[in-house]
Amino acid sequence: MKNKHVDIIPIGDIDDRVLQRLAITVDRCFGYPCRINEAWEIPSYAYNPDRKQYYSTLILKELCGGVKNDSIRTIGVTSLDLYIPIFTFVFGEAQLESHCAIISLSRLRQEFYGLRSDDTLFMSRVEKEAIHELTHTFGLTHCYDVNCVMHASYTIGDTDIKSDQFCKLCNHTLLSKLEAMMKVI
């Protein structure tokens, strides 16, 4: 367990302040220090010219392909607008009980909705989405409690209603998953 890190991988150009803040949040939430990696280039292979968006699952696959030995989890952070075929867009994607997650900052900015920029709101959305997607990788599914960070977000309103905290049940489940990992690693 010791010396394991969460790898944060910027995909494209991401503001360092966002990455630093995320590193603190992820460490606080999951108990593993974060390592901010060199930025990846824009993944042109995932671009869909008809949708003018990037296919999230393809990028996730690349992230999973390059996992380091001392990495407990990897999260990709991009400003590109992501999609999976069944949805118009996604805020992020992760597979249950897997190693990698990805989040998109694109639709977390007020400017995307034609509104004046709001750094505090933007950052709180980034934190919620990152915690949410990483928690999927620890095996938790969606929660019915609208205030719980594991509640699904299909619109930015869903993200704003929920908090960055876990409900009692999700908190308990996550802690037992993290504890179980500490025993086997």
Ligand SMILES: [Zn+2]
């Ligand atoms: Zn989810």
Ligand SMILES: [Zn+2]
């Ligand atoms: Zn919950």
